[in-house]
Amino acid sequence: MSPIIENFEKSVNTLLLVSTLVATVTFAGAFTVPGGYNSPGKGFYIFVICDSIAMYSSIIAAVALIWAQLGDVTLLLDALHLAVPFLGVALSMMSMTFTAGLFLAVNKLR
Template identity: 70%
Template sequence: MENYKEKVNTLLLVCTLVATVTFAASYTVPGGYNSSDTDLGIATMLRDKGFHMFVFCDSIAMYSSVIAAVALIWAQLGDLTLVIIALKLAMPLFGVALSMMSMAFIAGLFLTVNKLPWLGIAVLEMGITFLAMLLVILIPLCIPYTPSNGIYRYISYYVIYLVILATGN
């Protein structure tokens, strides 16, 4: 039970941090706000598709992390069954929150540099590459059940092993 309590507390802290960051990002939008009389307080990039992507990803990250945090708060009641159910719910939501927060970052950064085409493309390529690496690491951690099929374990083992070799640890 003590092992689960430590996992719940660590995950709750990180989910709360993700919720805090995404909340702050929703009020400090890329491009800022209009200060003209007709559009006072409206986001300057409101009609840009990249801004729409930023808003959707930031919103999904915020809601996913809040739901995961609430589930983990319930897990602190001490019932082992509740702890296990909360962790099975929170881990995939936490994976979604991290992925969406990364995508919101990519969209926001792209919006700020897209007037220089080569830099915008470089930002997108780097972001997609690192998002793919994040997903390779997160998917095995967020899947609640490991199938008895040995192929899945074989593939996930070597994918994570390659990531460890690539980082040099």
């Protein structure tokens, strides 16, 4: 096997780990909403929407990266081309979820 393909396989494993961690964190975040579920405001809706987008994007990336491990080089490259943008969206939305959650946690402080 060529060294280039081995590098792609290492990248797939690393990206799969990251996408799984993002899915885990965003799943947990959906059940531990800062400020509780009784604070329906703009920050709450931003939190829920960004968390959902992050979770589903990371799941799509993880599934694509699992397909990449089947051994076909063409499938590996196609899966990487699909997963990397979705993982970028997931990471961006996760950071927005953090910001919205922080706002919900401290917006009632004086």
